[in-house]
Amino acid sequence: MSTPMDVRGDWDLTQSNGFTVHMQIDGEDPDGTFNGRGNIDGKAGFIDLADTRATDHEITFQxxxxxxxxxxxxxxxxxxxxxxxxxxxxxxxxxxxxxxxxI
Structure with a gap:
């Protein structure tokens, strides 16, 4: 079984449409599920992430x-x-x- 990538911490996603998403990932389980929130630059408040998963080669979240x-x-x-x-x-x-x- 492969080890998922460690996505914990604070980091940013720079999008091609000009927005930046500020990520705050609090924890990650050994199976790659993680919890956290994101804030779209210029908008108030953070949005909780859902349906999260990181593997050794990809990440998905809502x-x-x-x-x-x-x-x-x-x-x-x-x-x-x-x-x-x-x-x-x-x-x-x-x-x-x-x-x-x-991880």
Whole structure:
């Protein structure tokens, strides 16, 4: 069994549509599920994350109407896409501002 990437801590996602999402990940279980919240730059308050999962090669989570899916490369860089589940044609790519390693 592979070890999930450690996504705990504070980090940012820079989206291609100009928004930055400030992430605060409090804890992560050995199976890769994690808990935390995100704040979209310029908007008030944090939104709890749902349906979270990190593996050794990808991450998925829901934040409000946004569904985020990303991939870790061999150096620990994380990039991905987000889709507005209320308006599926509204999509953006993103990249994290930190390198990740295994738990």
């Amino acid at each position: 934040m409000g109407a946004g569904r985020y899916t990303g991939q870790f490369d061999f150096q620990g860089r994380l990039t991905g896409t987000t889709v507005d589940t209320s308006h599926p044609t509204s999509q953006a790519t993103w990249q994290a501002n930190k390198l990740f390693g295994s």
